[in-house]
Amino acid sequence: MPKFISIENKNRKIDGELRIKFCDTFLTQLRGLTLRAPISRDEGLLLVGTRDSRLDSSIHMLFVSFDLTVVWINADMKVVDKILAKSWRPAYFSKEAAKFVLEIHPSRWDDFQIGDVVQFIDA
Numbered sequence: 001m002p003k004f005i006s007i008e009n010k011n012r013k014i015d016g017e018l019r020i021k022f023c024d025t026f027l028t029q030l031r032g033l034t035l036r037a038p039i040s041r042d043e044g045l046l047l048v049g050t051r052d053s054r055l056d057s058s059i060h061m062l063f064v065s066f067d068l069t070v071v072w073i074n075a076d077m078k079v080v081d082k083i084l085a086k087s088w089r090p091a092y093f094s095k096e097a098a099k100f101v102l103e104i105h106p107s108r109w110d111d112f113q114i115g116d117v118v119q120f121i122d123a
Helices: 026-029 104-109
Strands: 003-009 017-024 045-051 067-074 080-083 100-106 118-121
Touching: 017 026, 067 104, 080 100, 080 104
Parallel strands: 017 045
Antiparallel strands: 003 017, 003 118, 045 100, 067 080, 067 100
């Protein structure tokens, strides 16, 4: 059964709650949002790595038919990068090493800024 968490931004108020699927296994990360219907504004995925890494936290948008706000978070729970990932693109890498990759609806762009500190609730 999938595990869901919430995310709190310690630096700014998030506009509405986020229900985030916690993806900490190879299969849940491999599946991600590939070949799925677009997510709603309050949904997302958190891809959980084992260490801070630019390579290990890279993503692809192949077979993802919608755009996403992607937020990279390091092991210190600090936002280190974010992008608007376009559908059907081969790869995106964070500018800095990250352990976590948060994939959320594009309208959530302003909820997280580089340098913000976050907390996972019920992780």
